[in-house]
Amino acid sequence: MPVETKDGSALHLKVKDAIIQLINDGEYKPEAQLPTEAEFCDKYGVSRTTVRTALQQLTMEGYIYRKRGSGTFVAAHKVKQILTTTVEHFSKQITMQGKNR
Amino acid sequence: MPVETKDGSALHLKVKDAIIQLINDGEYKPEAQLPTEAEFCDKYGVSRTTVRTALQQLTMEGYIYRKRGSGTFVAAHKVKQILTTTVEHFSKQITMQGKNR
Amino acid sequence: MPVETKDGSALHLKVKDAIIQLINDGEYKPEAQLPTEAEFCDKYGVSRTTVRTALQQLTMEGYIYRKRGSGTFVAAHKVKQILTTTVEHFSKQITMQGKNR
Amino acid sequence: MPVETKDGSALHLKVKDAIIQLINDGEYKPEAQLPTEAEFCDKYGVSRTTVRTALQQLTMEGYIYRKRGSGTFVAAHKVKQILTTTVEHFSKQITMQGKNR
DNA sequence: GTGGTCTAGACCACA
DNA sequence: GTGGTCTAGACCACT
Numbered sequence: 001m002p003v004e005t006k007d008g009s010a011l012h013l014k015v016k017d018a019i020i021q022l023i024n025d026g027e028y029k030p031e032a033q034l035p036t037e038a039e040f041c042d043k044y045g046v047s048r049t050t051v052r053t054a055l056q057q058l059t060m061e062g063y064i065y066r067k068r069g070s071g072t073f074v075a076a077h078k079v080k081q082i083l084t085t086t087v088e089h090f091s092k093q094i095t096m097q098g099k100n101r
Numbered sequence: 102m103p104v105e106t107k108d109g110s111a112l113h114l115k116v117k118d119a120i121i122q123l124i125n126d127g128e129y130k131p132e133a134q135l136p137t138e139a140e141f142c143d144k145y146g147v148s149r150t151t152v153r154t155a156l157q158q159l160t161m162e163g164y165i166y167r168k169r170g171s172g173t174f175v176a177a178h179k180v181k182q183i184l185t186t187t188v189e190h191f192s193k194q195i196t197m198q199g200k201n202r
Numbered sequence: 203m204p205v206e207t208k209d210g211s212a213l214h215l216k217v218k219d220a221i222i223q224l225i226n227d228g229e230y231k232p233e234a235q236l237p238t239e240a241e242f243c244d245k246y247g248v249s250r251t252t253v254r255t256a257l258q259q260l261t262m263e264g265y266i267y268r269k270r271g272s273g274t275f276v277a278a279h280k281v282k283q284i285l286t287t288t289v290e291h292f293s294k295q296i297t298m299q300g301k302n303r
Numbered sequence: 304m305p306v307e308t309k310d311g312s313a314l315h316l317k318v319k320d321a322i323i324q325l326i327n328d329g330e331y332k333p334e335a336q337l338p339t340e341a342e343f344c345d346k347y348g349v350s351r352t353t354v355r356t357a358l359q360q361l362t363m364e365g366y367i368y369r370k371r372g373s374g375t376f377v378a379a380h381k382v383k384q385i386l387t388t389t390v391e392h393f394s395k396q397i398t399m400q401g402k403n404r
Numbered sequence: 405g406t407g408g409t410c411t412a413g414a415c416c417a418c419a
Numbered sequence: 420g421t422g423g424t425c426t427a428g429a430c431c432a433c434t
Binding site for chain 6: 171
């Protein structure tokens with residue numbers, strides 16, 4: 001099920017949105033392990049970099065957390081709620097980060 | 102007491118530095134037996150692989166020596182000095198190699 | 203083509219020896235890029251860790267050098283000679299250390 | 304459920320027999336993974352060496368096979384049958400092995 | 405899409 | 420009961 005590239009928006013945002021959808025739909029349950037980076041690459045037909053950008057944003061926004069050497073997991077709801085209220089703050093940081101490169 | 106002390110992004114480098122510190126501070130004296138790999142795992146909250154990577158480097162740099170079936174020991178200072186000098190020589194060669202690309 | 207060729211009970215030593223052989227035979231020429239870690243895994247039927255252990259030793263002994271994100275390459279001969287001499291010196295020191303127990 | 308030590312026979316033989324029993328009873332099914340060495344130590348209250356001696360004999364007699372880094376597994380029945388017919392031959396080899404030490 | 409680091413946990417060789 | 424080797428597979432840093 002590759003994501004489409006019709007309009008001008010970034011590919012990684014589509015991957016990100018697709019994953020958020022699956023989390024909200026309960027497809028990926030709290031504390032459950034998500035597919036690996038490689039599996040997301042296959043699943044959406046995108047590069048590793050694209051997947052990582054999406055997962056990085058989801059991590060910063062509190063949807064997921066990652067454990068080195070173990071995997072990627074869905075954050076517990078409580079944490080998710082707290083964090084989403086500060087997404088605006090986060091977005092600024094992300095933007096700034098982009099500027100620093 | 103997990104490591105968070107220093108620079109050196111890699112975990113095994115933090116473990117390595119922590120152990121060097123303890124040796125230099127005289128916490129672990131020459132010829133004394135060090136904790137086992139498992140104990141270092143507990144102490145620093147890392148996997149055995151990470152501990153072994155640190156101990157392997159310490160062995161190569163002459164800080165410690167290991168005897169299968171017996172344990173890990175602090176090297177006598179004299180030997181340590183001889184070897185660390187050699188290691189620097191090493192590092193330069195490798196660095197030069199990289200520069201030549 | 204799994205390794206079964208030589209002595210040296212450890213698997214990573216057999217992989218290492220096999221690669222040295224190929225370098226000395228001119229199969230892998232100086233400055234040429236070697237197969238990736240994954241390819242060595244397939245070729246010799248071993249895990250990535252085993253391949254990495256072999257490549258790590260070859261790096262220390264100056265046969266090859268590695269560039270993150272790029273690949274593994276055969277070292278120029280001159281550099282190789284300098285380093286292998288150093289390594290022998292090393293080995294003696296370590297061996298002597300063991301004898302002192 | 305520690306094994307008893309009443310009579311003079313070796314402890315490892317009791318462990319061995321206990322495991323054979325569990326295989327024949329279908330407790331451990333063909334191709335199933337057996338408990339680890341450490342678990343057998345706990346289970347029977349014996350040392351690692353004892354467990355290893357038992358597992359080593361079971362391997363040679365074709366009841367089980369071991370994969371380094373993976374675990375110990377029950378051999379398929381067919382293989383077991385073929386091998387048990389040559390157990391006598393095996394026993395000689397084991398005896399000879401003991402002599403060589 | 406490479407090499408680098410890390411996890412978790414197995415069996416092996418030796419003392 | 421230590422250190423040594425190996426497996427399988429994850430995420431990370433860089434090109």
